[in-house]
Amino acid sequence: MGKADNINYESSLKLYNRAKKVITGGVSRNTIFRRPHPFYVAQAKGSYVTDIDGNTRIDFANNMASLIHGHSHPVIVDAVTEQMQNGTAYTLGSEVEVEFGELLVERNKEFEKIRFVNSGTEAVMSMIKAARAYTGNPKIAKAEGAYHGTYDFAEISQIAEPHNWGDINQPNSVPVTYGTPESVKQDVVVFPYNDIKRTLNLLEANKDELACVLIDPVSHRVGMYPIEEEFLVAIYNWTRKNKVLLVFDEVVTYRVTYSGAQHLYPVKPDMTALGKIIGGGFPVGAIAGDAEIMSVFDPTQKIIKQPHSGTFSANPVTMIAGKTAMQLYDRQAVDDINKMAEIAKHQIREAIQLAHVPVSITGAGSMFRFHFRYKQPRNYRETYQSPEERKVIVDLLDYLFIHENLILINTFACMFATTIKQAEVDRLTQSMYNGLKKYKAAILQFAK
Ligand SMILES: Cc1ncc(COP(=O)(O)O)c(C=O)c1O
Structure with a gap:
């Protein structure tokens, strides 16, 4: 990554260098640490987050599942x-x-x-x-x-x-x-x-x-x-x-x-x-x-x-x-968000088939998670990712973040907000397809 990728993140890098001088590791919550450094937000509205370098991304993490109505409702x-x-x-x-x-x-x-x-x-x-x-x-x-x-x-x-x-x-x-x-x-x-x-x-x-x-x-x-x-x-x-x-x-x-x-x-x-x-x-x-x-x-x-x-x-x-x-977040809103997540899972399953990769999806309601597994894992030992598998997931998440402008949860999961609609789901589906194709060989290595 860097200039060669034609992606501008100089302002985030500068701020991170300042942060490291006063905050241990540069962050107060390890969750937001990303390679090569954290990215800092200038503005967030609904399902869109713009960083201080001007990159706008769709947010499928919603502050680790805490923003049910997206940003700044x-x-x-x-x-x-x-x-x-x-x-x-x-x-x-x-x-x-x-x-x-x-x-x-x-x-x-x-x-x-x-x-x-x-x-x-x-x-x-x-x-x-x-x-x-x-x-x-x-x-x-x-x-x-x-x-x-x-x-x-x-x-x-x-x-x-x-x-x-x-x-x-x-x-x-x-x-x-x-x-x-x-x-x-x-x-x-x-x-x-x-x-x-x-x-x-x-x-x-x-x-x-x-x-x-x-x-x-x-x-x-x-x-x-x-x-x-x-x-x-x-x-x-x-x-x-x-x-x-x-x-x-x-x-x-x-x-x-x-x-x-x-x-x-x-x-x-x-x-x-x-x-x-x-x-x-x-x-x-x-x-x-x-x-x-x-x-x-x-x-x-x-x-x-x-x-x-x-x-x-x-x-x-x-x-x-x-x-x-x-x-x-009334009964109607719960129904609507859960339906939107169902649509997303359905579309992404089709993308998984098209990409011919062994990826399964778990979750409930408006949250779901991806695994490099033929079958859904039912417990921790089946879910466990070795450091080598974890590296592929981090690479894929970085690809989605930097090149597809999507923010996912770092376990490879999505937590929807009520502001996510069909347009955002379509972007997620297309980007997942691109990412899965790109990392297909590595995914196949870990499929169980
Ligand atoms: C299931 C579960 N319990 C507890 C917590 C802790 O919540 P908090 O981060 O607000 O302390 C989390 C946070 O992610 C969680 O996922």
């Missing part, structure tokens, strides 16, 4: 602007927090009570701590490969690899961060997604110490393959029998139906962590669920089992943005 911008005239954060409550709570509780009968925080990581962390506070048990169980943010316990085995993931009957607890205490590893039971027998064996072996089983119903890093109903029901029934909580991470998947991916299944989680789209483009998280369990947060109880605060929790700017975004 005019109704959200107006609502936020009006709120800002009245202050951005107080050491007092605000009516909009209550209104937004009412809206979400009305959306899901499972949400008897709710609390707002500032990120998905914080929501998952608070939910796990609430499960421990309620049950008095220390351990959690989570799926191998699943991403749940960066809380020590939640991130175990998120990037397990063949050399350290261990026996499938008893997967190792593999820490992500150097220095993670042994005790953290010991308190996380790692199970293989969509594998009933092995998972129930593992739960059974730890039943007296488990506080909760943590499930993402369409886990992105596990492969974005929707959890199989039989597997989920088996876990649900096991938790009911053993008085262990079933808690969902719907930070990403809440978009899948009007009331989250949980409404695709005949189970009722005890608590759910939310984030991303419910912030309307601002930092957010929430924990929602059973009133009795959630009472561990309650400051009016004689014993507050989980004292819980947060300087910017439920700040009125996030609350008004989130409330407005979720009002706009």
Whole structure:
């Protein structure tokens, strides 16, 4: 890349060189690091993002699935602007927090009570701590490969690899961060997604110490393959029998139906962590669920089992943005975006056939992910990309970014916004075809 490619990115390069002097690695979130350097935004509107060098791209990543209405939606911008005239954060409550709570509780009968925080990581962390506070048990169980943010316990085995993931009957607890205490590893039971027998064996072996089983119903890093109903029901029934909580991470998947991916299944989680789209483009998280369990947060109880605060929790700017975004994300909008994603998948499957490449698509609702696989991968070990395969994916994503002007999620996934219409889907299809043809030989090398 560079001048030879006739692509101008001098301004981004200059800014990156400045950034490196003051920000570790030049970025505050590794997600935005790209080869050869991050690109910086001048303007973003709807589904189009223009960088400071004047390149305009269609955005299929939408800030890692958090912008359900694309960039700068005019109704959200107006609502936020009006709120800002009245202050951005107080050491007092605000009516909009209550209104937004009412809206979400009305959306899901499972949400008897709710609390707002500032990120998905914080929501998952608070939910796990609430499960421990309620049950008095220390351990959690989570799926191998699943991403749940960066809380020590939640991130175990998120990037397990063949050399350290261990026996499938008893997967190792593999820490992500150097220095993670042994005790953290010991308190996380790692199970293989969509594998009933092995998972129930593992739960059974730890039943007296488990506080909760943590499930993402369409886990992105596990492969974005929707959890199989039989597997989920088996876990649900096991938790009911053993008085262990079933808690969902719907930070990403809440978009899948009007009331989250949980409404695709005949189970009722005890608590759910939310984030991303419910912030309307601002930092957010929430924990929602059973009133009795959630009472561990309650400051009016004689014993507050989980004292819980947060300087910017439920700040009125996030609350008004989130409330407005979720009002706009009504049943019709959910239907429309899901249909648009269906059209995209259909068209791209045709492109895959035309290009004669072994690529499968997983996902649900308005999100989907591509794999160099003949069949959809059902769990993390089937999804796992070796460093060599990963390099081809990064090359292909760079090609789509630089030459086709598309922004995809770095796992090779798309998260739609309601602003994506047929014209954008056609561009995506054509570009995918071009990219798959270009990298066909490399893709064939990794097809399983
Ligand atoms: C399933 C899931 N849970 C939790 C998180 C953490 O959310 P946040 O980045 O807002 O901390 C993410 C973020 O991508 C996620 O995908």
